[in-house]
Amino acid sequence: MQAHEHSLKDYLTGLVLAIILTVIPFWVVWSSAFPAKPLFAIIALCALVQVLVHLRFFLNISLKRTGKDYLTALFFAGVLIFIMAGGTIWILFDLNFRMM
Template identity: 85%
Template sequence: MQTHEHSLQDYLTGLVLAVILTAIPFWVVWTSAFSAKVLFGIITLCALIQVIVHLRFFLNISLKHTGKDYLTALFFAGVLIFIMVGGTIWILYDLNFRMM
């Protein structure tokens, strides 16, 4: 597997993007300018983009320079996380419905 060296510029770019993608949801929630569904969508979108930023700028994972086996394992981990988070949300909504 080849390694791809990053410069200080790449890390600073990742840091700035991560801070911005963290500040956006805080600002949106703080201002209460949107409905709960829109807030959830904005937070989710920023979180997904931030995962990509972290993978690219901090973990040095790129489609061009990363082995196929490593990307497959990463994809599998993502599917497992999706199942766990989705299952948790599903259970919580079902419990909320049953408790009402």
């Protein structure tokens, strides 16, 4: 296994990006600056970028240095999370539709 060297600068950069990507959705919802559909898109985009920030800066996963088996397992975990989250959202919207 390869050793990954990261400095305090890398961790602080990741921390600042994570804080910014957390504050943006809170501010957008709090300010009511956008209608519902763009609001959900902004939240989803910030969440996706934040996952990538965490993978890169905190979990030290890089596409250049990571083995194929590890990336395959990571991709499989991502697909499972997408199916579970997407299925939950689908069920909740369907239940909301049926109750109205």
